[in-house]
Amino acid sequence: MNKEAAKTPSKKAINGAEALIKCLEGFGVEYIWGLSGGAAIPIFDALVGSKIKLILTRHEQGATHMADGYARVTGKPGVVLVTSGPGATNTVTGILTAMMDSVPMIVLTGQTITSMLGKDAFQEADISGITMPVVKHSYLVKNTNDIPRIVKEAWHICQTGRPGPVLIDLPKDITSAPFSGDSLDPEMDIPGYKKDTPSPHKADIVKMAKFFKGKKKPLLLVGHGAVLSNAGAAIKKLAEKLGAPVTNTLLGKGEFPETHPLSLGMLGMHGTAYANKALINCDLILSIGSRWDDRINGNNNEFCVNAKKLHIDVDFSEINKIVKPDAWVVGQAREVVEELVKLVDPLDTADWLKELEYYKKEFPLKYSKTNGLTAQQVIDTCYKVTQGRAIVSTDVGQHQMWAAQFYLSDKGNYWLSSGGAGTMGYGFPAAVGAQFAAPKDLVVAIVGDGGFQMTLYELSTVFIHKLPVKVLIIDNKYLGMVRQWQELFFDNRLSGVDLEGNPDFVKLAEAYGVKGFHMDKPENCESVMRDAMNYKGPCVIHAEVIKEDNVFPMIPAGKSAFHMIVEKPTTKMEKPSGST
Amino acid sequence: MDTLPLHTISVLVANKPGVLVRIALVFARRGYNINSLVVSPTINPKFSRMTITAKGDLETLEQIIKNVNKLIDVIHCEEHPANTVEKELALLKTKASPAVKAFVAKNARKFHVRIDDASEGCYIIEQTGTTLELDEFEALIKKYGVLEMIRTGKILITRGQEKT
Numbered sequence: 029m030n031k032e033a034a035k036t037p038s039k040k041a042i043n044g045a046e047a048l049i050k051c052l053e054g055f056g057v058e059y060i061w062g063l064s065g066g067a068a069i070p071i072f073d074a075l076v077g078s079k080i081k082l083i084l085t086r087h088e089q090g091a092t093h094m095a096d097g098y099a100r101v102t103g104k105p106g107v108v109l110v111t112s113g114p115g116a117t118n119t120v121t122g123i124l125t126a127m128m129d130s131v132p133m134i135v136l137t138g139q140t141i142t143s144m145l146g147k148d149a150f151q152e153a154d155i156s157g158i159t160m161p162v163v164k165h166s167y168l169v170k171n172t173n174d175i176p177r178i179v180k181e182a183w184h185i186c187q188t189g190r191p192g193p194v195l196i197d198l199p200k201d202i203t204s205a206p207f208s209g210d211s212l213d214p215e216m217d218i219p220g221y222k223k224d225t226p227s228p229h230k231a232d233i234v235k236m237a238k239f240f241k242g243k244k245k246p247l248l249l250v251g252h253g254a255v256l257s258n259a260g261a262a263i264k265k266l267a268e269k270l271g272a273p274v275t276n277t278l279l280g281k282g283e284f285p286e287t288h289p290l291s292l293g294m295l296g297m298h299g300t301a302y303a304n305k306a307l308i309n310c311d312l313i314l315s316i317g318s319r320w321d322d323r324i325n326g327n328n329n330e331f332c333v334n335a336k337k338l339h340i341d342v343d344f345s346e347i348n349k350i351v352k353p354d355a356w357v358v359g360q361a362r363e364v365v366e367e368l369v370k371l372v373d374p375l376d377t378a379d380w381l382k383e384l385e386y387y388k389k390e391f392p393l394k395y396s397k398t399n400g401l402t403a404q405q406v407i408d409t410c411y412k413v414t415q416g417r418a419i420v421s422t423d424v425g426q427h428q429m430w431a432a433q434f435y436l437s438d439k440g441n442y443w444l445s446s447g448g449a450g451t452m453g454y455g456f457p458a459a460v461g462a463q464f465a466a467p468k469d470l471v472v473a474i475v476g477d478g479g480f481q482m483t484l485y486e487l488s489t490v491f492i493h494k495l496p497v498k499v500l501i502i503d504n505k506y507l508g509m510v511r512q513w514q515e516l517f518f519d520n521r522l523s524g525v526d527l528e529g530n531p532d533f534v535k536l537a538e539a540y541g542v543k544g545f546h547m548d549k550p551e552n553c554e555s556v557m558r559d560a561m562n563y564k565g566p567c568v569i570h571a572e573v574i575k576e577d578n579v580f581p582m583i584p585a586g587k588s589a590f591h592m593i594v595e596k597p598t599t600k601m602e603k604p605s606g607s608t
Numbered sequence: 609m610d611t612l613p614l615h616t617i618s619v620l621v622a623n624k625p626g627v628l629v630r631i632a633l634v635f636a637r638r639g640y641n642i643n644s645l646v647v648s649p650t651i652n653p654k655f656s657r658m659t660i661t662a663k664g665d666l667e668t669l670e671q672i673i674k675n676v677n678k679l680i681d682v683i684h685c686e687e688h689p690a691n692t693v694e695k696e697l698a699l700l701k702t703k704a705s706p707a708v709k710a711f712v713a714k715n716a717r718k719f720h721v722r723i724d725d726a727s728e729g730c731y732i733i734e735q736t737g738t739t740l741e742l743d744e745f746e747a748l749i750k751k752y753g754v755l756e757m758i759r760t761g762k763i764l765i766t767r768g769q770e771k772t
Binding site: 157160161164165166185220344349 | 625626629630633637674675677679681
């Protein structure tokens with residue numbers, strides 16, 4: 029497309045794909061991550077000469093996680109473009125990841141021509157059908173002139189209310205046909221979408237505020253909803269006014285600074301002992317954008333039994349789903365907390381904070397430096413060397429929990445992790461997306477040897493775009509979290525967890541043109557970490573750690589915080605009743 | 609399953625392909641079995657009405673209604689327990705016999721039944737009424753031998769000014 033056409037779209041004929049790209053340009057889309065293929069060629073063609081930068085990934089899953097990482101850091105939707113059939117199905121894991129963690133994303137899929145739909149055409153997959161349970165909304169476009177309206181609706185839907193992924197399936201004949209619509213900025217037609225920005229009811233907030241009166245042991249629980257609505261400053265005001273300690277979920281990490289004296293860090297299955305003690309002993313708990321997920325709730329019958337439970341959520345369907353709250357407000361976390369601060373009075377929490385200080389001293393997070401290099405030491409060193417300023421993206425498993433424990437975060441959108449879906453292979457490509465979003469920031473992907481091997485092919489993307497991402501591989505030659513469960517609950521009968529025969533990760537990095545570092549001793553951990561973090565380009569840090577370490581504290585799945593263990597028990601444990 | 613209460617849920621939806629699948633998925637994922645489902649036009653061609661009856665516990669029902677309401681193509685979704693007019697239509701095929709004819713005639717007023725068709729030795733009996741009335745009549749006519757039966761599923765509309 030020449031420059032003239034871009035300026036006066038109405039005078040030159042454009043096709044559906046060009047209309048699509050113009051709409052996305054209009055929204056200020058900077059990047060599209062994707063992988064081409066037959067049915068999507070018209071769309072890739074329309075990107076030639078566009079101001080949107082196309083980032084060619086090596087696999088569609090990588091594209092979705094990059095878009096996800098970009099979205100979590102910027103708050104803007106990440107856009108993915110893939111072809112039909114297997115190209116489309118390869119995005120499903122990334123879509124689920126975004127859906128479970130409420131990440132705004134648009135996935136554009138090429139599709140076979142409309143006359144062949146349902147006839148098993150080459151590379152045909154009913155992707156809108158396949159993804160229906162894991163998208164916020166989806167479209168199968170049947171008319172070229174509908175493209176601008178659909179893209180506008182998708183852009184609006186994916187990032188308002190509770191954000192989530194929206195899929196647009198685009199048959200090749202629809203993107204190839206001339207666009208003859210009146211406008212590239214038409215009216216939306218979504219009368220059912222009235223819940224885009226629910227404004228909180230004042231009366232509900234007033235009712236909620238009354239519960240704080242006279243409470244001695246309040247606890248604030250910060251979830252991802254707080255991050256998504258930038259509620260950090262308001263939560264800080266509330267916590268300091270009340271004198272209330274603050275704990276966070278895995279995804280709520282950083283929105284209230286974990287370095288703040290009132291912070292207890294993460295709670296739940298592998299949360300800090302003091303956060304879980306607070307959970308047991310509090311007389312009031314306020315969830316700010318957390319959905320009382322089973323990783324923190326464990327067993328609903330024993331959950332905060334002596335506490336009044338208050339719930340702020342933008343999504344009405346989260347109210348009453350797991351916990352029956354004594355009061356609730358539907359609305360954006362920031363908006364609600366800002367109002368709530370005005371309505372509460374300071375509480376006398378001196379004894380409560382003293383009690384929690386005792387737990388902090390009694391049950392600190394700790395690790396040994398005398399029996400070989402541990403993952404905890406590596407992550408703690410990374411935290412100290414980077415002075416806690418890096419954007420950290422994790423994969424899923426033991427290293428993820430250790431990263432949550434030892435890499436304290438002071439910014440909600442500087443912590444990226446697949447919480448709901450628990451997607452192995454997420455960490456590295458999400459870090460790549462984050463680096464696109466924040467080119468000047470230090471971005472560290474903390475990954476395990478198992479998860480990294482699921483999406484490591486994106487080292488090509490890092491190399492080609494000269495992205496200085498630091499990939500810290502915590503290599504224990506096991507799928508460590510499952511091994512830990514098998515050790516603790518299944519008589520150490522190891523099954524399907526042994527990763528002996530891993531590649532030489534330094535050589536692997538070098539094969540991709542990426543610098544490799546190696547560490548395997550407590551003594552050289554800091555110097556290698558320093559060299560790696562100061563290295564100007566992309567690098568892989570291979571940290572060979574002791575093989576059979578366990579994450580503690582731990583609450584067995586399906587149990588309440590009462591059953592927390594802080595070290596390996598001497599007696600045999602019963603098999604957990606909860607899911608995974 | 610049989611001891612669980614039967615709920616009637618009324619859903620106003622955008623008249624678009626795929627809406628039914630989205631709604632059915634919300635029920636299926638939570639193990640709710642749909643007993644009957646009626647999709648019909650409304651006075652506005654942009655929207656359709658679904659009337660669904662399903663069995664299950666109240667807690668799950670609350671989740672289902674909230675999650676159906678979340679769907680972009682759903683205008684609203686509500687349970688309608690009372691203050692509605694409810695109707696359902698049944699067609700029953702029996703062998704043609706004087707006994708059946710007499711039985712239908714005798715119950716014509718009470719059960720709103722009539723013989724719609726008599727051909728090749730069969731009657732087709734039509735009944736309109738509440739779900740309960742249809743159940744009752746079905747139980748009574750069974751002793752004459754029912755060859756086939758089909759029911760439309762329940763539809764309902766709220767009384768007075770309130771919108772369905």
